[in-house]
Amino acid sequence: MNKPENRVDKIVSDLLHGRRLRLKGGDAEEKAAITAAARLIGARQGQQRMSPAFRKRLEQAIESAPNQSWLTRRAALVAGFGVAAGVVTGALVGRTLEPAAVAQRQLGGAPIDPIGGRWIDVAAMSDLVEGQGTRVTAGSVGAFLFRRGETVTGVSSICSHLPCELWWNGGQDLLDCPCHPASFTPEGKSTDPTYPLPALNTVRVRVTPAGRVEVLGTA
């Protein structure tokens, strides 16, 4: 399988089946053949159009991108705190946060913005129990999500002190670290006043019009 003709044919087969380019280190030797294959396959069906679903995702990604001056104030407010709940459709206006409610939750650390990040479907709104932590993964991003009414927030599942996976202590409504005596609130704030740890990173969360919860993660 290590022969170049086999490696290139695997890539050609993937492309012919609509799969993405999955390249390995040794493939660089055949870069000319691989780019030629991609171009031939890209050209064989003429101009490609964005699917309606992708166009919608693109619009949502643009609307919920952080720190952009052109965003609407409402979208900026929501996205800036890691929750973009249906900012595009008017039907979901009721899901956006009130300013006061948002301010109280602005306790987590910096949001996780993976380079080339993708919105990953992680759950349905109905899967999340009010006030209870739900562990999800979005590619390489692990997070605990918390639902409050129609809004969802999320924090990293990794302790900010030691790189250990936190667990949800439902009895005390805290995220506990198994590696040392440290706990965090659902907002990601350290609970120990004498030895406060950095806040947990927040994760970007949004709720789709279909009621699906998505986290900005990796493919």
Place this chain on the structure above:
Amino acid sequence: MSAGPPNQRSDAPDEPGELLQLPMAPRATDIALGELQIVYAFIYARVGNRADAEDLTQQVALKAIPRLREGSPASAIRGYLFATARSVLGGFWSTRLGLSEAELHEDLALAVPQAPPSEERADTVQRILAELSDNYRRVLELRFLHGYSLKEVAAEMHSTVGAVKVMQLRALRAAAKVKVYP
């Protein structure tokens, strides 16, 4: 929080005065969303698959749109989007295959497309194939244009699967050397 009227500007002046109803100019973002359709086709034609094309188009949008100036003409927005698309594609190939900017020069230095490139793309394939020897052209036509499996190509060409694989690789190497753009 209640939603304001559509397209309400947050920086509207507070002073009272006569309000003029002016036609709303399209936002740079809205123009860009329309132009991204052409960007997507441009990228797809080079990576050959939807998933990568979508990822890269989204990268272009998130990089370029925040830097667009309101009031810019569509042509300027298209130019900026394609400059960003070339940069993103260059990063994609250099990361995946170690291709240098010089190797990508031919592809990335293209003029900004002015129209949907469907006919141009089909023409491109024919120009590439026309430059190849009969066997190379045949194997690429069957495999890429007709979607034949290796077995089917081998049967059609009275050859073996192993030989077809080797011929396919050599044909692709030869195709890569064809100068597509003047």
